[in-house]
Amino acid sequence: MRIRNLNIQSLKIPFKVNFKHSSADRNKTKSVLVCTETSNGHIGFGEGCPREYVTGESISSCFRFFNQHKNHLISCIHSISDIENWVLQHEEEIDKLPSAWCAIELSILDALSKELSQSVEKTINAPGLEGRFQYTAVLGDSSAEVIQTQTTQYNKYGFNDFKVxxxxxxxxxxxxxxxxNSTVPNARIRLDANNLWQNSQDVLKYIGSISTELFAIEEPLQAMDFKELSVLLKSISVPIILDESFYNKHHFDHILTDIRNVIINLRISKMGGILRSRQIAKQATQRQIPLIIGAQVGETSIxxxxxxxxxxxxxxNILAQEGAYGTLLLESDITDQPLTFGKYGRLDIARNLGIKEYGFQIKYKLKDYAQSSRRLTVN
Structure with a gap:
């Protein structure tokens, strides 16, 4: 494969409803979209969701990373082995700007796979997609009235797995x-604290004062406070999900693997693309650490x-999966056939993907996104 051009643009798609938690309040996407065009005319897209409160990234830092490496990537990336080598050689840079690289990597993998007339899974030697995927209902920090309305809607869909x-x-x-619990009596509930507390005692006090059984609690302490985390893990029976405190393989060194109550929230953008995510998923499985496949608010179908x-x-090894909201949350998506969950929170591959398509098997709105990328001047 020969890359003719790489372009980047910011994505600001409005939400149908605001989404709020203790670290952010959003009414539109905050993402970057990278477009790869090959010499044979194949188009690939990739998306990254920089979050300053997670990885310290911003839209601007993603653009700088892209500008710094664009010409080198065009000249040196021709195959999957070239991509793998580039990831290894630039590991420290990607650790600092994982979402920026994620957008680039996904777009190149998509375009490369189309050049090879195959799926991305085949290109990276992963199992082909099949079957159904079960998703979690997510409730933001909203009023009781909004929570009641949304929970009722989720119940009509058949959800029983909730992240609050x-x-x-x-x-x-x-x-x-x-x-x-009154609307969905068999609900499995996990909490997302978004780094609310400074110490273990406050976490334990809170858990002792709430009126529901918990499946797990995500990020109750300050991000990366592994010292206090080790104290909490020895005192709590509820599993702790690591999100802001885990976004590359080096964070395995801080987990007490002899205490089996840690779960990793694995988000493709946060981890720095598919290749690094596979590596982390493999290591977690080997260490018997379960995973939740996470998603960031406002992700598109990419x-x-x-x-x-x-x-x-x-x-x-996966306990739950987040995302697949598509145009249930966004005013529009990058495709006219967005990947969204259906009844019971399930996404059926046979119904939702163009199986005869290549790459990520998504039929993009090329007129809207590829042409705008070509017109874009990156500053």
């Missing part, structure tokens, strides 16, 4: 839990599709 953004105030949060590669290969 919390405030840290037991009175406010218990009202949410009561709504969920990142939803990329996550399926990992979810499919490591099904036996």
């Amino acid at each position: 953004k919390i405030t840290g105030d037991p009175d406010i949060d218990n009202e949410k839990f009561n709504i969920i 990142l939803t599709r990329a996550a399926l590669t990992i979810a499919n290969e490591y099904r036996e």
